[in-house]
Amino acid sequence: MLLEIKNLTKTYRAPDGGDAVEVLRGVDFSVAAGETVAITGPSGSGKSTVLNIVGALDRADAGEVLVEGRDVLKLGAAEVAAYRSTTVGFIFQLHHLLPQCTVLENVLVPTLAQPGGDRRALRERAESLLAAVGLEHRRGHRPGQLSGGERQRVAVARALINQPKLLLADEPTGALDRVNAGRLVDLLAELNRAQGVAVIMVTHAPELAGRMGRVVELVDGKLVEVRR
Secondary structure, three states: OOOEEEEEEEOOOOOOOOEEEEEEEEEEEOOOOOEEEHHHHHOOOOHHHHHHHOOOOOOOOOEEEEEHHHHHHHHHHHHHHHHHOOEEEEEEEOOOOOOOOOOHHHHHHHHHHHOOOOOOHHHHEEEEHHHOOOOOHHOOOHHHHHHHHHHHHHHHHHHOOOOOOEEEEEEEOOOOHHHHHHHHHHHHHHHHHOOEEEEEEEEEHHHHHHOOEEEEEEEOOOEEEEEE
């Protein structure tokens, strides 16, 4: 199993001393290598929290997050940095592209954490990924010259540059219109088939969730299987 979450709990304390909010209440969840999963649920239910904990962007209060048998919650700072760089890739609602860099340079940004890498091979991989997302002809453009859908496709290519085993997509279509949202999810499904990367996507949209292999819903702090 690629990912196993066991009895995960998370509570957010109110900064003003108000009542704490228990978001995750003993979550159990697993994802196999190459699988695609959508996490659904109402706003504020904790969907993004699950993704952020899996991606080592947030800490749980208790539980285990095993990725290829390693507990992410027990990694040291250097190990966390390596994990984020090589094992998981991130796509967010906002693309977070660097406006001063070209499309190709943006895709290569995550590789800068690996100074000993073969730069020529990495550039070739970046160009191959841009071709896979249909943007090889835009590699010399800057983000301001692209449409919203194109920027998100660049973000997908960037997330895949270091060949992660797990792609975490947090409302990746939230800033897109219906047509481009559908195209982006189709792209994720195609990349899953072509490259074997597992995908966990948080979304509010049932029609987009339905394009993933499995659908789970966060209900009262626990993940419930909707379809598999």
